[in-house]
Amino acid sequence: QNIVVKGVVKSEQGEPLPGASVQEKGTKNGKVTDNNGNYQITVSPSATLVFSFIGTKAKEELVNGRKTINATLADLKNNLNEVVVVGYGTVKRKDVTGAISSIKGEDLAKMPVQDVASALEGRLAGVSVSAGDGTPGSQPSITIRGGGSITQSNEPLYVVDGIPQTDGLSFLDPTDIESIDVLKDASATSIYGARGANGVILVTTKKSATGKVTVGYDMYYGIKKVTKTLPMLNPYQYVLLEYERSLGDATKSANFLSSYGTFDQIQSLYGNQPGVNWQNELFGGTTHNQYHKFSISGGSKETNFTMFYSRNIDQGIMINSGSNKDVAKLQVSHSKDKLKATGIVNFSNQTIYGSGTQEGNTKFNQLQNILQYRPTLGLKGSDQSFINMDQDPNAPDGSIYLNPITTANSQYRNTNIKVLNLNGSLDYELLKNLTYRGLVGYRYIINEADLFNDSRSISALRSGGPNGSINQSQENGWNYSNTLTYSNNFNKDHHFDMLIGQEQVYTKVKTLGISSNMFPNVNLGLNDLSEGTLPGTPSSSLQDERLLSFFTRANYSYKDTYILSGSLRADGSSKFGANNKFGYFPSAAFAWRIINESFMKEQKAFSDLKLRLSYGSSGNNRINNFLSLSLLQAGNYPLNNNNVITASASTLANPDLKWETTTSKDIGLDLGLFNQRVQFTFDVYDNRTTNLLLNAAIPASSGFNTELINVGSTSNRGLEFAVNTVNIRSHGFQWNTAFNIAFNRNKVLALTNGESTRYVYSWSSGVAGGINSLGETDYLVQVGAPVGQMYGYRFNGLYRVSDFDYNAATQAYTLKAGIPYDPNNVPKPGYIRYADLNNDGKITAADRTVIGNAQPKFTGGLNNTFSYKGIDLSIFINWSVGGKVYDANRLYGTMTQNVYPNTFAYVADRWMTIDASGNRVTDPVQLAAMNQGKNYPAYNGAGTVLRLDDRFIEDGSFLRISNVSLGYTLPKAWINKLKLSRVRVYVTGNNLKVFSHYFGYDPEVSVYNSSRLTPGVDFGGYPRVRSFLAGLNVAF
């Protein structure tokens, strides 16, 4: 006879669990607990009840006639039965053979960021996230285990709910993440074949939940402030520099006199003048960010849904910049009997606006404009009025010096990216052990970049009028995959499963660009380009690419102790040469769950002990289309003022072109102690990438500047160490710690045949070279050394008076014999002296050497979470140690010989060439005396060509208090009266403090790294902010 069983289901912390499932084992009979955790179920007296709840370990109780059964469910945190997403399937954590790091969405949701990737920084060992700078809406790049490629993309493959994505994760709402699993070694990634070499990031978005319809509202509102501004010369120091550099030139001196007064007046006029701090004017204010999300979810066991709409408004710290993003998603799932179908529609709409800090060539780069714009108007008016002037009324040489505020306001830049993703999946149990899964994805991305320069902008002033352009790219793509999974146990001890599958991916990109110039005035601007009196040349392009693949994977385990796994993928890609269309990527792995051995049965300390070994290969096909072909591009030779279309070779053909292959070896150890309260994961790996695609620089005398070839190899070897601990768990108080640290050593093993070094330009291409930009290559790739070596001169102080013979008659200084110098920039006292490393008596390009490396020695993160009753607190810090930053902003500030530009405050302590009365000092005794101990060169002592030396290579090590978040979940008793099911309020501080010796805005910067060879350059980078926000989560 059946009986009625009642009881309360509680959490480990003693709180009742509403919505927990209570099931009679082996039947469909089941109930769900009410708001107070109570349940009531009618079962047979001999039944077994299974209690389960999301995030806890299921518990079974034999009824045995009892009428009241209370259950306490232990937290599932890091439980070994947790499901880990792998390529085309899932496995339980205990069965994982490869190196896979995972993180839950709830940890990421605390970061107030627009892009999911930004939230990953420092969270996972071996996963490095680098936002080039602080530009709003910018997409950070992710590198896993150092990255093997040196010129091609090292961006991992992103797979969202099984669908590979081409353009990162920015289309997702960061709060919509259920979990992220990162596949790091080839045994895990080789199932993704030619796209797996950079690692794979598998994102699972939140699934629809069964139960009554829940309506949620989440929001936060925050304020932001720049973390730092750079000290510049004050008006007095600036005017003194202007005096010094105009002295001796009649025109310039006359100009100085009318601008600033006589030398004797400098102290009285400017000594106490605060002047204009342009950094404060441009990004000294307080801006805000806010986020709102409305969601509804619910449904029956068979059919359920979730939908949300969210809006994220992120104002940039620079005036007139920011990023707004809307995301809308609908997911519907239906499952019945052997079938499960899911459909997801995700639409995102992001608008990034503002002209940023980097636009313009080196000379007109907005940040340099801000730093160099003079701090005082001098005699011509008040500094307050200067702030409001569009142009400097007293610019030298007929040049235009535009007020940086005007620049920011007159350059309309707006990029809008709309991404529509439609995914459908179907799971069907064909036979008891055989499941079919079909997955279809369609995506449509439209990216529109609008640009308009109004009449005040530098572009309009230089080109004769306002001008604008609209550039659009449209991406259409689909992909589908079909897999069959067989899974079975034999004789209890043997488990075998196998997957076979096929996948095809197609992407088509169309671009369109139009422009119009010389608008009589702004008129309707971009909204009617026909008003421009001079139409630009329209442009368009179309290209497509295909990937066709077949893959298989098999796992076998014996007694749950010995696990063998192997996979193979055949990938065909349209991008590669006719001789290399298909590639094959195998892998094998073995795991030994020592914990299950009989000799471990007696001990109590270890709750898990597993050794993992893996070996495999995967490829990198992230290259542009058509690179294997010899292409002719169209040009124009205007005979008789008519366009005549020309054709000329744009690339050197290489029909043998193929993917880069990474072979990786990994040894891992998973260790659990004290019933998993302490968990260690340790991995050591050795990745070797061969057939590197090198866009080899070749002599221009060939008619080409570069050639793409498969040569060379790199290695990345490293250690990763992660610890998760539950430090305290008692009386409702819990303290958890997650710590990770990773060491990676990168090395170039080979380059082009016979080539041992390669020189690269970073922030200034050699083509721009010469004055006001870098004249020489400043990075070096060298066999046997890591990528990212900064290359330049060693600073050897200044040329001192004692280095010269002085001829009193001609007042000329002649360098003494034997002192090395640059024949193209003959030194005077107070000039920069570089070390003559090759001892040939001259300073030439051959005296350059490696002066730093951007790659950190180690990186990591530490997260502490505390909870007590309804209060939760988390503190996250991350760090990077040993990497160097190349401060090109500061290097550019050394160009002090020309009149006008302001520079950094420390230049005030330079080698002086004038005495206290403003006369040029020629007397050697006096000159030496007044410049004793000076180490910053004379105003003209840096020469006319910018050269990198080791003074500008700085330690980029930092420790960042990245995120502190304090929340309070209101007690159920209070909120139930309001018919609410959950209310949480929280405050968060983001980027609270950076401990670093770096001179510039933030040591975490890398703005000129498109070729991957020049990491760690800070030139015109957008400053970072500190933000504080308060938020609310409500569920009805």
Added chain:
Amino acid sequence: AGVLIQPSCKKTLEEKPQSQYTTNTFFANTDEAYMATMGVYEIMSSQNTYGFYISMVFDIDTDIAQMQGSDFSNDPRVAAHYGITPVHGYLIQVWSAFYKGIDRANLVIQQIPQMPLFTSGTDAQKASLKRMLAEAKFLRGFYYSELVRLFGDVPFKLTPTQATDDLQLPRTDRMTIYTQVIKDMTEAIDDIPWASQKTSDERLSKGAVKGMLARVALFAGGYSLRQNGQMERPANYQDYYTIAKTQTTDIMNSGEHVLNASYQQIFQNQCKLTLEPKECMFEVAFYNSAGNSPNSGFIGTWNAPIAVAGNPYGRANSFYKAMAPFQKTYATGDLRRDVAVCTYSLDINGNPVQIAASKDDTWSPGKWRRDWQGTSPKDLNNTDINWCVLRYADVLLMRAEAENELNNGPNADAYNAINMVRRRAFGKPLTTANVAVDLPAGQDKTTFLKSIQQERAWELCYEGIRKADLIRWNILGPTLRATQVAAKAYRSNYPYVAGTNFVDGKHELYPIPAAEFDVNHNPGFTQNPKY
């Protein structure tokens, strides 16, 4: 798994570029050959070459012109005032541009003879292809001659670059290169029509090819800075003067080219974008419908009188400056003076405003002044004005110089040639002797050469040839120093620094661009003297 992959799969994966052409299937017909040939010309139509760097930076400072501003505060000043270093950005751009052009020419020269139409097409098709082949040969020769003129010995390559080629080339002796250039240009002559037989456009005419061959021959036979640090000319230099004499004589006898009766009209035509192939024999085509790059030059803004922004003819930021002392050397009645040097600037209404005598160092070349151009320009800096590389007047002066050199003094032909140029200058009938303006008879070889050197300055000033002339005559250094002395004597605060900055045995050549040494490790690839 290999079994799985059927040929049909591979077909699916074939790449089909839709916005570019592929080389394999190109050169299928004359239209495509034409596109490729025009691609060789295209190299000249850029600010990296004749739109700016070569025409308006690399030709100064000299006795007749200099860059405005006497310091080293921007790229053009550094280059012009003899402060250039191997890292200067213009060098690698010029170098790359010419070698791109050479590779394009190499492809045309290789592919056209392999086209079935080249041997079995209609007569018209064959003639058209032969003409293109000839144009490519000429242009390859011209580009090499310009590289040699600017950089001395350079890497030398006559086949289109393949991925498998050895690209680390040493420098080849300039005389070897000149031999090939002269061969290429000579071969080109036959298949290129005279100006009267072709459409009036910027494609080469037979006269242009012959005239340029004469010019190249004079460079080959002139002085240049050798790797040993000495200025030298080849022992058989007279052979090259003979080529120049032959070619210029042919042109004069052809009746295809004549001097425009009005010196001023030549440049007004250029400013109004009107072609005049009888006088302007070889022009680089510039035109961009939107006024921006590519195919736009700074001709008429950079080397024109200052024009205030907002005036109807358009702004001119004038940096290429005429030397006032040079302007004073024109004889009274020489109509060229006020064309060549403009002593006014344009105000906001486009009206000329005379420049004060104390500021005569800001006088500019006047040949392409804004007020001779149309109103409402498309761009503040860029114009559609062609760069004229060779004028008929130059052919006449080359003839005179060659005759003087070969006959150890001027003969009647030499006098006739130079006097035609002089008579036009004073507005006199070209073929009628005129004692008032003709060069006095009886000059010896040296005096006559000096007359030619002076006449070339008056006639061809600011047309991109002066510095090259001074180098081939081996008088650049002394001329610069004398110019500086004269300028300071003219007015003590007259800005001029070239005389001080110029280093003999160094600045007669530009340095090989530094970037090239990063990628070319051939031991035979060396830097020029003293850089």
